[in-house]
Amino acid sequence: MINKSIKSESYMEGKNLIWKRSKRWNQIKRNWELYLFLLPTLLYFIIFHYVPMYGVQIAFRDYSPGFGILTSPWVGLEHFIRFFESYQFWSLIYNTFSLSALQLLITFPLPIIVAIMLNQLMFKKYKKFVQTVIYAPHFISVVVLVGMVYVFFSGNGIINNFLNLLGMEEVRFLTEPSWFKPLYLGSSVWQETGWAAIIYLAALAAVNPELHEAAIVDGASKFQRILHVDVPAIMPIAMILLVLSVGNIMNIGFEKAYLLQTPLNQTSSEIIPTYVYKVGLQQAQYSFAAAIGLFNAVINLVLLWYVNRVAKRLSGTGLW
Amino acid sequence: MNLSKINRTKEDKIFDVINITLLTLMLLAILYPLYFIVIASISNPDRIFAGDVWLYPIEVTFEGYARIFQDGKIWIGYKNTIIYTAVGTAINIALTLTAAYALSRKDFFGRNFFMFMFVFTMFFSGGLIPTYLVVQNLGMVNTMWAMIIPKAVAIWNIIVARTFFQSTIPDEMLEAAKVDGCSNTKFFTKIVLPLSKPVIAVMVLFYAVGHWNSYFDALVYLNDEALYPLQLILRNILIQNEAAATMVSDVESVAAQQRVADLIKYGVIIVGSLPLLIVYPFIQKYFVQGVMIGGIKG
Numbered sequence: 001m002i003n004k005s006i007k008s009e010s011y012m013e014g015k016n017l018i019w020k021r022s023k024r025w026n027q028i029k030r031n032w033e034l035y036l037f038l039l040p041t042l043l044y045f046i047i048f049h050y051v052p053m054y055g056v057q058i059a060f061r062d063y064s065p066g067f068g069i070l071t072s073p074w075v076g077l078e079h080f081i082r083f084f085e086s087y088q089f090w091s092l093i094y095n096t097f098s099l100s101a102l103q104l105l106i107t108f109p110l111p112i113i114v115a116i117m118l119n120q121l122m123f124k125k126y127k128k129f130v131q132t133v134i135y136a137p138h139f140i141s142v143v144v145l146v147g148m149v150y151v152f153f154s155g156n157g158i159i160n161n162f163l164n165l166l167g168m169e170e171v172r173f174l175t176e177p178s179w180f181k182p183l184y185l186g187s188s189v190w191q192e193t194g195w196a197a198i199i200y201l202a203a204l205a206a207v208n209p210e211l212h213e214a215a216i217v218d219g220a221s222k223f224q225r226i227l228h229v230d231v232p233a234i235m236p237i238a239m240i241l242l243v244l245s246v247g248n249i250m251n252i253g254f255e256k257a258y259l260l261q262t263p264l265n266q267t268s269s270e271i272i273p274t275y276v277y278k279v280g281l282q283q284a285q286y287s288f289a290a291a292i293g294l295f296n297a298v299i300n301l302v303l304l305w306y307v308n309r310v311a312k313r314l315s316g317t318g319l320w
Numbered sequence: 321m322n323l324s325k326i327n328r329t330k331e332d333k334i335f336d337v338i339n340i341t342l343l344t345l346m347l348l349a350i351l352y353p354l355y356f357i358v359i360a361s362i363s364n365p366d367r368i369f370a371g372d373v374w375l376y377p378i379e380v381t382f383e384g385y386a387r388i389f390q391d392g393k394i395w396i397g398y399k400n401t402i403i404y405t406a407v408g409t410a411i412n413i414a415l416t417l418t419a420a421y422a423l424s425r426k427d428f429f430g431r432n433f434f435m436f437m438f439v440f441t442m443f444f445s446g447g448l449i450p451t452y453l454v455v456q457n458l459g460m461v462n463t464m465w466a467m468i469i470p471k472a473v474a475i476w477n478i479i480v481a482r483t484f485f486q487s488t489i490p491d492e493m494l495e496a497a498k499v500d501g502c503s504n505t506k507f508f509t510k511i512v513l514p515l516s517k518p519v520i521a522v523m524v525l526f527y528a529v530g531h532w533n534s535y536f537d538a539l540v541y542l543n544d545e546a547l548y549p550l551q552l553i554l555r556n557i558l559i560q561n562e563a564a565a566t567m568v569s570d571v572e573s574v575a576a577q578q579r580v581a582d583l584i585k586y587g588v589i590i591v592g593s594l595p596l597l598i599v600y601p602f603i604q605k606y607f608v609q610g611v612m613i614g615g616i617k618g
Binding site: 024027028030031033034035040041042044045047048049051052053054055056058069114117118120121122129130132133134135136137139140141142143146147148150151152156158161162164165190194195198199202221222223255259273276277280281286289290293294296297300301304 | 329418422455478
């Protein structure tokens with residue numbers, strides 16, 4: 001009832017004053033419910049995304065919980081300089097960047113290859129089965145995944161059992177710094193390759209079959225058709241995903257690195273997100289940690305913007 | 321398409337053989353670790369330690385599971401996770417669908433502005449510490465709300481749902497409804513939602529899996545063990561190696577304790593992933609749909 005009366009009122013008003021009011025204002029009034037629809041989400045983004053962006057100014061202040069954000073003393077770039085000059089700076093940058101870059105190098109091409117291979121598989125039932133199995137690890141939680149790494153690679157896990165069987169010495173996978181990256185990347189490949197192939201499979205399914213038929217008539221082999229029909233078909237989506245992942249290269253996740261971290265492998269497993277967590281929340285150095293986080297976020301944004309520009313110039317596809 | 325079968329050259333046949341072989345190897349590489357966990361969880365821990373268990377369980381025992389089920393922590397974790405997942409997903413769905421619908425309407429003034437505002441958060445954020453301070457100031461630290469409200473909606477899912485609405489609800493339908501005097505709310509609840517069952521299923525699944533699997537928010541915001549979700553309990557058992565200690569205290573020698581603790585770990589991996597493993601084959605197609613809807617617009 002209330003709905004109706006407001007609607008008819010606004011309708012009448014709109015009709016009477018249509019020459020006065022802009023069309024836009026009418027549109028807003030007519031769709032007032034849609035603004036209510038959006039309101040909770042808008043509030044969510046303001047409170048949990050934009051307020052923290054405002055709060056990031058504690059990176060330039062000496063924040064302590066007793067003071068508010070605005071009343072904490074301004075210290076300018078002090079925290080940033082302290083970070084740049086700390087002995088961990090270069091090792092953090094190196095660990096974060098190299099882990100992320102390697103992840104990209106390995107996990108970007110693999111799903112494309114898997115998708116192309118699956119697309120060439122002629123037995124439909126087998127293809128379905130393979131897909132069901134290789135998507136499954138995506139749904140395993142990171143805790144369970146790392147738990148699996150622990151039980152397989154620990155001193156008495158099956159990998160070391162197997163090495164023993166071959167007469168080799170036990171390898172300390174979980175504490176040896178040089179093994180952190182292989183474990184991290186290997187488990188990523190195991191977990192995500194199949195899932196990441198879905199999007200390429202969709203692009204391949206959308207290829208016009210006539211293209212393939214024409215190529216067959218011209219005597220093209222399967223391999224040639226992959227190179228000249230399939231690969232060009234997935235290039236645009238591959239490009240977008242590449243831009244996104246290069247742009248996010250400093251945004252490597254906290255979750256897995258933190259779980260795979262042991263006191264002994266920290267020289268290679270300490271990356272910026274885990275460091276921010278420890279310094280910020282475990283040692284309560286809020287401002288210092290916020291400064292490191294901000295430094296990381298800004299590098300990331302600049303990278304994304306730049307990579308997007310390059311991609312646009314080279315291939316015409318970009319994010320915006 | 322029969323053409324491809326007739327014209328299969330020798331080169332193509334070699335290609336097919338290599339292709340099938342490689343895919344099968346990949347299949348085994350993914351399947352075997354999962355299979356091993358299952359057989360290891362019901363084998364005699366001494367035989368696992370001796371390296372005898374490879375292809376099938378040896379000296380089947382359910383001791384590991386018995387110890388897991390006797391320990392109360394797992395059940396507390398299960399209960400908490402179910403609550404967080406149910407309440408969290410309900411809120412996620414309500415916010416995502418309403419916001420995505422509004423943003424899908426071409427006559428919604430400001431849609432580009434709001435969309436930009438939301439998408440921008442994918443590329444830049446205040447970071448962990450400022451977000452933590454907001455949650456803290458709202459008094460949510462160490463309450464169940466810290467598990468739910470800071471993840472109330474995900475921009476990626478808004479994009480997916482919005483793309484779905486734009487491509488499946490024709491403008492003419494809205495026009496016709498308007499002529500009949502149908503309000504926006506009524507149109508949304510009576511026409512849009514019933515037509516959107518597939519995308520709602522996808523959203524529910526994505527969000528529910530997200531809640532079920534997350535441990536980071538719990539690690540950051542909770543320190544009361546009674547509130548711990550399953551994943552944090554699993555972490556303590558699997559990675560910190562701590563909770564298992566209470567479950568094996570009756571075993572005599574230290575070496576035997578370690579073996580039983582490992583057995584418990586295998587079992588815990590199964591118990592922790594079981595709900596998802598059971599439903600996964602039936603719901604797989606919805607997930608795939610979701611990725612594809614999102615991928616169109618990306």
